[in-house]
Amino acid sequence: MKLIMLGAPGAGKGTQAAILSERLGIPTVSTGNILRSAVKEGTPVGLEAKRYMDAGQLVPDDIIIDIVAQRLTQPDCAKGFILDGVPRTIAQAEALERAGILFDNVLSLEISDQEIEQRMEGRRFCHRCGASYHVHNAPSQVPGVCDKCGGKLEQRDDDKPETVKHRLKVYHVQTEPLKEFYDKRGILRPVQNQPSIEATTQVVLDALKL
Numbered sequence: 001m002k003l004i005m006l007g008a009p010g011a012g013k014g015t016q017a018a019i020l021s022e023r024l025g026i027p028t029v030s031t032g033n034i035l036r037s038a039v040k041e042g043t044p045v046g047l048e049a050k051r052y053m054d055a056g057q058l059v060p061d062d063i064i065i066d067i068v069a070q071r072l073t074q075p076d077c078a079k080g081f082i083l084d085g086v087p088r089t090i091a092q093a094e095a096l097e098r099a100g101i102l103f104d105n106v107l108s109l110e111i112s113d114q115e116i117e118q119r120m121e122g123r124r125f126c127h128r129c130g131a132s133y134h135v136h137n138a139p140s141q142v143p144g145v146c147d148k149c150g151g152k153l154e155q156r157d158d159d160k161p162e163t164v165k166h167r168l169k170v171y172h173v174q175t176e177p178l179k180e181f182y183d184k185r186g187i188l189r190p191v192q193n194q195p196s197i198e199a200t201t202q203v204v205l206d207a208l209k210l
Contacts, residue, residue: 001026001080001208002102004087006178007109009167010120012200016109017082019201027076031064031085034071045070065095072101088175105208106182111193113168120164124153
């Protein structure tokens with residue numbers, strides 16, 4: 001099965017992708033991870049991407065698509081894959097189609113901006129070991145202190161209210177139009193947010209007829 005995960009930042013794409021990856025035995029292909037990997041390995045397209053990143057510029061769509069296309073030729077993607085982080089725009093979606101990269105299903109995790117803001121505002125991470133917590137849903141035993149290593153818990157800059165509002169605005173302008181793009185192709189599967197991760201997973205499985 002070839003899948004795309006769509007949804008606002010903080011909608012739970014990564015969590016559901018990890019669950020599906022294990023259940024279906026297919027890899028999650030995160031564009032952020034493969035971009036960093038290509039740069040680290042010094043591949044020709046990775047070196048080209050690094051030039052833009054070093055200059056503080058966005059990596060152009062054609063380079064992103066090249067890196068994704070190369071990753072999808074690897075043996076672990078033979079039975080399918082879950083794409084997370086791309087496409088972010090209509091232009092990227094069209095470029096994927098031109099590259100012959102087609103999909104069976106596009107999962108769109110539907111959640112209100114208000115819920116996203118509440119969810120992300122409460123996220124904390126340990127600056128020492130990287131463990132994740134949530135002040136409401138998964139708090140540490142001692143507020144502000146990591147259960148695993150005793151490190152200090154901090155809020156990522158990406159999770160601060162003003163940053164979240166900006167990221168949501170960008171999502172609505174640039175990425176949300178993809179829902180109509182894939183709906184016209186008959187492969188959009190909207191998934192309404194549920195009270196728990198497990199309940200959301202069940203709705204995801206139902207949407208995919210699994």
